[in-house]
Amino acid sequence: MPPGPNTVRTWLLHRRYAVPTAMIDAATGCRLSGDWQGACAAAHVTPDIDLRAVEREHGAQVAAMIEDDLRHLAPDLLRWHEPLDRHYSWSASSEPVPMTRLAGGAGLHLVQGARQGHRRPFRLRVGVSRGAPLIDRHLWDVRQAPLLHTLCGPEPVGTDAVCxxxxxxxxxxxxxxxxxxxxxxxxxxxxxxxxxxxxxxxxxxxxxxxxxxxxxxxxxxxxxxxxxxxxxxxxxxxxxxxxxxxxxxxxxxxxxxxEPLDAELVRHGLLDPDALHPLVHAGLLPGRTQTRRPWVPPVPAVVTIDCGGRTHRLAARDGRWHPLDHEPGHVARETVLAALGGPIDGCADALLHWQAGGQGLRMLPPPVQHLHDELWMRVHHGDTDGVLRLLDAGLPPAVERNGATLMHALRSLDHARVLPRLLALGLDVNARTRSGATPLHTALAHPEAGTDLIAALLRAGADPRATNDQGERPAELSRNPSTIALLDG
Known part of the structure; x- marks a missing residue:
């Protein structure tokens, strides 16, 4: 049956958060300067390719053709089109998926890992394939992207041309x-x-x-x-x-x-053409001028919420919420009383759940809930620039429903840039989730977390002897000898 509202929402969230404007601009800038490795890094695509080794194994001509394809690769476009539920632009298999096939069957392959948060790791390799379908070039090659409109139904693509x-x-x-x-x-x-x-x-x-x-x-x-x-x-x-x-x-x-997914979303008015990836826009709507709007962190000067039947204001400044309509200390007293079983009003309730997480987040006032979701959607999609810009705009670090803080999410972000900022905001490097896990536990529970993150947490004061609710120390969650040596050192 046709996709339901939740599936469509997933498609739209992917386009908004998994391939943000900053990623597209950074990858495009590197690609246009001839730096295909930098373009891949900007789009979180890891190239496991040694062109000299390719030349030795497959010959100079194959190596030159692969290098030419890499120079015309738009890794951000590849990520834009990645397979999603009910719309598989290519196989979502964990097996390598061929992108090109040259002499002897050699060519570029895409290797897709298990999702980390909402982001799927992409790696590029050179391999040999026989007969397996290729990923269509218009999904990743800038030379073929302009042909996207030829794959559509009624033309031109627009809200007045239905399928x-x-x-x-x-x-x-x-x-x-x-x-x-x-x-x-x-x-x-x-x-x-x-x-x-x-x-x-x-x-x-x-x-x-x-x-x-x-x-x-x-x-x-x-x-x-x-x-x-x-x-x-x-x-x-x-x-x-x-x-x-x-x-x-x-x-x-x-x-x-x-029909290509973006054409359908545009036809049904679900996606503004100006929000399309520029290469997709040029391919679907040739001749139309795209007006790209820079992303502005949606942190208002104040948000208004209901507090005991009155409209009160909260201001986000310097990484903290400031209740503007309460006397100093009033909210803190209400929070203490609530911990003892007493009543709690809107402002104190919102701040308590923002800072402590838990199922009560479902009860956050809508404007505050929106800011919470904006922050954590960018965290889960690995958008380091977006997270830092939200913090720069004064948004306080929020806690997830399971009690995880941004410290626990460092494996999804560029920790070298984010960790110092979190420490400056006063976040606890030994904070615990609902299951007692510290940031070290969380990092070590995921094999993709590198030793550099573990070392950075230890330098920041993370306790390698802390136990979670199961009595496990961080070292007991790792199978990496180098990581275990760091923890034991």
Missing amino acids: PHTTGRQREAAAAAGIDATALAEPTSQYSLAGYPLVWSRLVPAALALLARHRSDAGMVDLGEGWLDLRARPTVIATPELRDRPPNVPLLQLSDWQ
Whole structure:
């Protein structure tokens, strides 16, 4: 069935937080200056590539072609298009996914790790592949990105050009592409393709390419929720319950013939074209001028909340919340009384939950909750620049629902830049989550945390002997001999 609101929200959050403006600008600047390694670093893509070793193993010509592709790689564009739930621009497998295939099958490969927070680690390698589908070049190569509009349905892409699946005209669109889809199931059927944003003119070429890759003479491809018979006039068979289908019918991925995600989001008014990645905007809307708006940390001078039936103001300054409508010490007294079981009003309640986390965050006043979510979404997506700009704007460091502080989140950020700032704000390097974990515990529980982070925490005063609620010391969570030596030292 078509994606629900939560899936669409995930798509939009990815575009806003996983590929922020600062990342795009930094990666673009490096790429235009010829620094492809710097572009990769800006987009959190790790290139495990030694071009001299490639030349020795595969020859000078292959090495030169790979280097040329790397110089035209937009790693921020690759991250923009990464596979998301219900929209797989390429395979989300942990196996290497080929991006290019040159002489002898050698080429660039993308290796995708398990998500760390909301960010998936990307690594680039050179390897050999045979027959596996490539990541489309328009998803990462600046030379092919302008062709994105050729993969779309009705043109031009805009809110006034809807797709057939929104008007119930999928059969007519298929017929225009020379495909008999009279048997296409209605959108209410569990076997329906009618609710997807499909580009019917892409179906037959994609199916033929799939059959060629599999060296199949079956004349049919599996559409997942139906079948395409190419043995006479291309015909869609709506139900997968086909008893006489030939064996080894290959599966055609929906991404091979559905409309690009950004085109759909723009058509439905869910994404402002000016918020698109510049290369995506140029590809989808050629000729349109994009007005890019710089991101401004959304920290207002004051927020207003309800406090005992009155409207009170909170100001975020110098990393602290300042209640402007209470006498000095009033909020602190209410907090102490609340700890003893007494009543607590809006301002004190908001500040208590901001500082202590816990399930009570669901009860934060909306403007305060919005600021909390803005900060932690940028943390979980690894947006160091965004986090620092929020702190620079005066936003106090917030605590997550599980009691984690920004100290616990350093593994997701550039700790060399963030840790000194957190120490200056007075954050405790030995703060504990609801399960008793210190920042050292949290870092060591994730293998990707490097020894440099562990060493920085120790220099800042982290206690290597602290135990969590399970009685475990940080060293007991690590399998890295170098890290254990640091802790024992």
